[in-house]
Amino acid sequence: MTQTQPRSRTFTWSDPSINAASLGRRSGLELLTSMIAGELPPPPVMHLIDMSRMTAEEGRVVVEMEVQEFHYNPLGSVHGGVLSTLLDTAAGCSVHSTLPAGVGYTSLxxxxxxxxxxxxxxxxxRCEGNVLQRGRRTALAEAKVLDSAGRLIAHATSTCLLFDLEPPAV
Known part of the structure; x- marks a missing residue:
């Protein structure tokens, strides 16, 4: 039986400037664990694609997402951009988890x-990101997406640029 009624989705998110105000004041791991504990809101992208859970330790981050129809491409499978967002999140956040207060990163x-x-x-x-190497100016991380049966869906490597953050405005 084919469902013919329209589907809809509504989501909300918190002001991203709340987290931005913490940049430079906390280490990357402190910022991530504060979001996991609910002390800081998750970034809007987590609501956008419905990432449901995150765990973090130094050099390793895991994010999870239950596949929904709104993740689909025209072929009836999860869009590569959604998978790439999971991979970028896990790889980038694994790098972030190693950074001291005052140091930021961006994906190269x-x-x-x-x-x-x-x-x-x-x-x-389940998407797991791990830091492979971190230097003074760049870091290399990898991430892999596994389905609920443990099969490898996608793999990525990411290079991140590390930089000093501007001191927060007083």
């Missing part, structure tokens, strides 16, 4: 390999 590149499609039958996707 994200090299993604898509290995199999993900659909609602894939269940919860």
């Amino acid at each position: 590149d994200l090299n993604v390999k898509f290995l199999r499609p993900a659909t609602v039958r894939s269940g919860v996707l």
Whole structure:
């Protein structure tokens, strides 16, 4: 039976300037664990694609997302941009988890390999990011997306640029 009624989705998010005000004042791991504990709101992108859970320790971050139809591309599988967002989040946040207060990062590149499609039958996707090497100005991280059966869906490597943050305005 084909569902013919329109589907809709509504979501809300918190003001991103709340987290921005903490940049430079906390280490990356402190910022991430504050978001996980609910002391700071998650970034809007987590609500946009419905990432449901995050764990963090130094050099390692895991994010999860249950596949929904609104993640689909025209072929009926999760859009590569959604998978790339998961991979970029896990890889970038794993780098962030190693940074002291006053140091920021940005992704320089994200090299993604898509290995199999993900659909609602894939269940919860688990994306794990790990730092492979961190220097003074760049860091290399990898991330992988696994479906609920433990099959590898996608893999990525990311290079991040590290930089000093501007001191917060008083």
